[in-house]
Amino acid sequence: MTEQTWIPEDVDAERPSIARIYDFYLGGNHNLPVDREAARQVVEMAPDLPEIMRVNRAFLRRAVRHVVEAGISNFLDLGSGIPTVGNVHEIAQAYEPTARVVYVDNDQVAVAHSREILSGNDRAMAVLADLRDTASVLNDPEVNRLLLLGLGEPLAVLMSAVLHFVPDDDEAAALVATYRDAMPSGSYLVVSHASERVTTAKRVGQAADQYSRTIAPMKLRSLEEVTGLLEGFEILAPGVVHCSQWRPDPADGPVPADPLPTVCALARKP
Amino acid sequence: MLELFPQTDPDGQPRGRTAAGFTADPPAHHARPDELGDAPHAESVLELAAALQRSLLPQLPSTLPGVEIAYRYLPSNDVIQVGGDWFDAIVLPGKRIGLVVGDVMGHGVASATMMGQLRTAVQTLAVLGLPPQELLRHLDDTARRLSDTHLATCLYAVYDPVTRRCTLANAGHLPPVLARPGEPARLLDIPTGVPIGVGGHAFDAVEFDIEDGDTLVLFTDGLVETSKRDFSDGLEILRSALPGARVPLEEACGNVLDALDTAPRGDDAALLMARFDGIPTGNVAHWSLEPATRAPWQARRLVRGMLERWELGHLAPMAELLVSELIGNSIRFASRPIGLRLLYTDTLTCEVHDDCHTLPVPRTTQELSEKGRGLSIISALSHRWGTNRTDTGKIVWFELEPGGGTAAESTPVRSAPVRRAPGRTP
Numbered sequence: 237m238t239e240q241t242w243i244p245e246d247v248d249a250e251r252p253s254i255a256r257i258y259d260f261y262l263g264g265n266h267n268l269p270v271d272r273e274a275a276r277q278v279v280e281m282a283p284d285l286p287e288i289m290r291v292n293r294a295f296l297r298r299a300v301r302h303v304v305e306a307g308i309s310n311f312l313d314l315g316s317g318i319p320t321v322g323n324v325h326e327i328a329q330a331y332e333p334t335a336r337v338v339y340v341d342n343d344q345v346a347v348a349h350s351r352e353i354l355s356g357n358d359r360a361m362a363v364l365a366d367l368r369d370t371a372s373v374l375n376d377p378e379v380n381r382l383l384l385l386g387l388g389e390p391l392a393v394l395m396s397a398v399l400h401f402v403p404d405d406d407e408a409a410a411l412v413a414t415y416r417d418a419m420p421s422g423s424y425l426v427v428s429h430a431s432e433r434v435t436t437a438k439r440v441g442q443a444a445d446q447y448s449r450t451i452a453p454m455k456l457r458s459l460e461e462v463t464g465l466l467e468g469f470e471i472l473a474p475g476v477v478h479c480s481q482w483r484p485d486p487a488d489g490p491v492p493a494d495p496l497p498t499v500c501a502l503a504r505k506p
Numbered sequence: 507m508l509e510l511f512p513q514t515d516p517d518g519q520p521r522g523r524t525a526a527g528f529t530a531d532p533p534a535h536h537a538r539p540d541e542l543g544d545a546p547h548a549e550s551v552l553e554l555a556a557a558l559q560r561s562l563l564p565q566l567p568s569t570l571p572g573v574e575i576a577y578r579y580l581p582s583n584d585v586i587q588v589g590g591d592w593f594d595a596i597v598l599p600g601k602r603i604g605l606v607v608g609d610v611m612g613h614g615v616a617s618a619t620m621m622g623q624l625r626t627a628v629q630t631l632a633v634l635g636l637p638p639q640e641l642l643r644h645l646d647d648t649a650r651r652l653s654d655t656h657l658a659t660c661l662y663a664v665y666d667p668v669t670r671r672c673t674l675a676n677a678g679h680l681p682p683v684l685a686r687p688g689e690p691a692r693l694l695d696i697p698t699g700v701p702i703g704v705g706g707h708a709f710d711a712v713e714f715d716i717e718d719g720d721t722l723v724l725f726t727d728g729l730v731e732t733s734k735r736d737f738s739d740g741l742e743i744l745r746s747a748l749p750g751a752r753v754p755l756e757e758a759c760g761n762v763l764d765a766l767d768t769a770p771r772g773d774d775a776a777l778l779m780a781r782f783d784g785i786p787t788g789n790v791a792h793w794s795l796e797p798a799t800r801a802p803w804q805a806r807r808l809v810r811g812m813l814e815r816w817e818l819g820h821l822a823p824m825a826e827l828l829v830s831e832l833i834g835n836s837i838r839f840a841s842r843p844i845g846l847r848l849l850y851t852d853t854l855t856c857e858v859h860d861d862c863h864t865l866p867v868p869r870t871t872q873e874l875s876e877k878g879r880g881l882s883i884i885s886a887l888s889h890r891w892g893t894n895r896t897d898t899g900k901i902v903w904f905e906l907e908p909g910g911g912t913a914a915e916s917t918p919v920r921s922a923p924v925r926r927a928p929g930r931t932p
Contacts, residue, residue: 334796358794358843381792386811387804 254401255317255346261289266318266349288496289397292428294488295479295500296396297327299426302483302502303392304331308424310383310391311337314367314415315398318346318353324394325360334359336382340373342366367398368407370414390422390505397498399465400430403455412465419505425469428479428500429462430454462499469503476501551615556581556588558615559774562622564594568756571601571851572667574781576759580728582613582774589774590617590658591726592625596632599894599903600857601667601849604632605780607679607724608660611701620656624649624702628662635894635901638662638675639711642702646677649703657703661724665716667785668849672722675711677702680730680737683723683745691723691748693741719752721781723762728775732768740766755781789816789850795833797840797860802830805846809856816850821906824887825856831880832858832902835866840899853889853905861899 252274256267260275267275279285300311309332313324316339328335339350339362350362361382365373373379383391393415402408416425457465463476474482478495482502559581566575575595582589590610598604606628610621627648631641641662649658659679665672674682674694678701685691694714700707716722723744730740747765749758759779768775791812795801806826813822829846836844836858845859868881884891888904 334798336794377787377790377792381794384793384795384804384808386793386808 255343259318300327309335313394392424394426425503431497431499559618572785576755577778580775583770590621591776593778605663610658639709642709657701673713685721685748691745724778726776728773791848794843797837802833805833836860857903865893
């Protein structure tokens with residue numbers, strides 16, 4: 237099968253991967269039958285999911301643009317998946333050509349393919365690491381090579397649609413706090429998180445169950461719960477809101493009255 | 507083993523590695539004019555060839571950054587068969603290690619001389635940082651200019667102790683054996699290539715990962731092939747003689763020779779073993795800087811921070827000064843990000859990589875000129891420095907001694923690529 241030539245040898249093609257499922261939802265072509273099947277099952281439970289992903293990406297674009305305009309040019313994207321569609325380096329480098337982005341993922345396929353996409357880009361790269369292993373991320377030679385952490389200058393850390401894969405609230409809060417403590421003053425944190433919507437709570441909950449069962453344990457969090465993860469940060473206006481409501485841009489379409497269950501925030505370390 | 511070289515000559519004197527090698531021979535071998543009959547003349551020529559060959563072979567240090575070396579050279583028992591085997595281990599820019607083994611076909615003074623010339627050519631080409639396949643191509647060109655009668659086989663491998671990759675190209679030589687602890691030693695499957703001196707054929711390079719503790723074994727046919735056994739039997743003995751676990755490399759080298767029992771040898775034999783341990787990742791720092799006016803400032807801060815972590819704070823003022831000189835030069839011409847790399851091994855190596863292909867040259871500056879002094883400063887204040895071309899541009903590098911000395915202060919002076927101006931040492 238020609239489509240599998242990009243798969244590293246030691247990847248288990250029988251197990252679905254979050255990164256490849258995201259890639260499927262976003263219209264990428266770096267996913268396997270097992271991923272597509274898992275993705276279809278989730279979509280059956282939550283037909284909104286592809287749209288949620290799209291809304292999430294649109295938020296990411298607006299947030300990255302804001303951060304670049306605030307003078308930040310170094311980005312650490314944790315749990316990035318495969319940077320196929322609407323990726324951070326394209327957004328950031330469109331506004332600031334010298335912006336630098338390091339993608340971190342623990343999925344070998346995601347990293348292998350990211351490296352292929354990023355080859356030839358001097359200012360973006362992918363690193364294989366688990367975002368929960370903060371020390372190995374922050375001490376990674378390639379992270380330091382590109383983001384110059386040793387200079388102690390502010391950077392932006394992105395946790396886009398990843399914290400809901402850390403189901404334990406205390407662990408999630410501790411994880412955010414560890415990065416916060418390592419971030420120089422004036423740094424930004426971009427967060428988006430799967431949430432519940434009153435009208436479809438049951439179905440989203442079922443989808444989360446499906447995710448938890450087949451792919452990775454998942455925890456939906458409310459606006460208040462996400463706010464609770466951001467202790468020690470100054471949450472910028474409009475606060476923790478649904479993604480479609482965060483500084484909406486007419487280019488992203490009208491803001492729906494009943495927003496999709498994905499919430500977000502842009503926070504700054506004082 | 508008494509005949510092992512390089513060790514000592516029969517008088518117990520260390521064998522010299524340069525022209526001194528001639529005089530290290532017993533005085534009886536010097537033919538006086540009144541003794542020049544045919545037979546003594548022939549004998550003295552053979553002695554001369556043997557002495558010449560010994561003097562052309564290197565004495566290698568047993569440890570290089572990230573690499574341990576052990577080697578043996580065994581001359582032929584038949585003095586008529588003085589051979590053209592050679593080997594080398596060369597520290598390349600970026601602390602990469604070039605490993606060479608070669609064999610000039612034929613025997614006698616002419617072969618030994620050719621061997622010496624080829625060894626010098628490999629040395630010269632290697633430190634330019636040429637990839638193995640290009641080095642062999644240039645070596646082939648050189649060999650054909652030097653002689654149209656000599657052919658040689660040559661294997662050239664480059665080990666990078668930072669990336670832990672080995673790149674290898676072959677000109678008709680026997681492939682090396684890779685010994686990995688816990689696994690049977692195996693002959694590497696590499697392209698054979700055509701011998702040096704044939705011309706007209708491209709060389710291919712193969713690249714593979716090295717694990718810390720791996721040993722690469724390079725050798726010539728005289729080691730495995732004797733009148734008593736063929737090549738494949740010899741190779742089998744060599745492979746099974748290599749230890750499955752980590753033992754001192756000198757011991758492993760001796761064991762291989764004992765197992766192969768090459769005496770009496772009709773041909774000379776060379777064995778070069780290199781065990782790779784790499785440079786610890788914590789001793790390497792690498793940054794990518796935008797070619798902007800603040801880059802020298804960034805470089806100074808990053809270098810200072812890292813040297814303090816390495817407890818080399820005493821080198822920081824010097825390293826910062828020289829690095830910012832190099833970065834300051836790069837930002838004038840580079841269009842893509844500038845690479846800055848520090849390697850902490852036996853020395854502190856600082857490299858600046860940029861995408862400008864023009865190599866800088868030290869200029870004679872007007873006394874009051876503010877420009878054009880960068881390389882003079884680096885030349886005067888560093889232990890060694892140099893420049894190398896890369897696929898994407900160039901590297902300018904310098905080394906500082908952790909002890910703090912410059913080349914002029916420490917002995918012996920290592921091969922500084924550029925002579926320093928007298929009186930410039932602080």
